[in-house]
Amino acid sequence: MFDRILVFIARHAEAVPERLVRGMFLVAADVAWLFRVGGVRQLERNLRRVLRARQRRVAGTSPSAAWLHLHVRMMSHRGMRSYFTYFSEAMTVGGRSDECLLARVRGEGPGLEQLIEQTRKQSGSAPLALGHQGNWDYAGYWAHHAVAPVTTVAERLSNEHLLKTFIDIRQSLGINILLTGRHGLIGQLEQELGKPHVLVPLLADRDLSRHGEFVHAFDSMIRVARGPATLALDTGLPLYVVNMYRERLDRNRRKLAHTPYGYVCRISEPIDAAAYRGLPREEAIRAISQAWVDVWSEGIERHPQDWHMLQPIFLEDLDFSRLSDIPDDVRRLIEARAR
Secondary structure, rough: OOOHHHHHHHHHOOOOHHHHHHHHHHHHHHHHHHHHOOOOHHHHHHHHHHHHHHHHHHOOOOOOOOHHHHHHHHHHHHHHHHHHHHHHOOOOOOHHOEEEEEEEEEEEEHHHHHHHHHHHHOOEEEEEEEEEOOOOOOHHHHHHHHOEEEEEEEOOOOOHHHHHHHHHHHHHEEEEEEOOOOOHHHHHHHHHHHHOEEEEEOOOOOOOOOOEEEEEEOOOEHHHHEHHHHHHHHOOOOOEEEEEEEEOOHHHHHHHHHHOOOEEEEOOOOEEEHHHHHOOHHHHHHHHHHHHHHHHHHHHHHOOOHHHOOOOEHHHOOOOHHHOOOOHHHHHHHHEEEH
């Protein structure tokens, strides 16, 4: 039912008022949060780890159970509203002008100027690692206009109509899409990076397949996609990390954007993959993966409400009977925690 609603809105984006769509989705978010359905419980488990780790790092002590419960519930409410806002925005891009969309996103961060220099003035390309934060479709659109053309990977969905809808939306934003499951995908991405003026951003904060890489995050472990690290290692290109979060717009941007909120794409300083080339290949991929996750985690701690992770991701929440190729050190950690 939800899939059909998304497809219908996308097909009639120019006719359906965005404010109405946004309001409907926010009501749905509030209902889901209130009754803790639709992934809310898992979102709260994930946020609990983030908030606990942040409090330990900042205050040096673990938060009380009451404090944690209150703040997790508050943050999950904001998180569900952010998540549903993403869908309302994604499905209505067909009715928005370039001026409107560009007013909704801006870039910042210590690596932004270097990324622009590398891809525009030096005719280079760059891989980027990002998580399920903010509105990654807007991020791709902004990057296409402000930095360089974008090629990325989209998950192959079982619902063909919804898949085509998402592909059409992203292509309309100037994003070139490759689907998962195709043979030689990494090789194709490396070919793209061999061209001038190309960005390859990958959503990489969760990969439970046998290809995923276990790394430390928020006093636990998660399994992330190896793609960003592999591309950086094989091409020798620096790897950038993107964190995306919502912000309240000033009066001028709000007038152009036709919405009170927009997004910030924060670009990290580059991770030099060449520094890891002396390691054995598997060690290098794991080390680069850990390096970008460390940077990305700091951004999640600053803006946890815009992390749309409603699936199990942390080691303690995974069903290990369904996982394969678990490294020995991770398996020992699992066994130790089970005792």
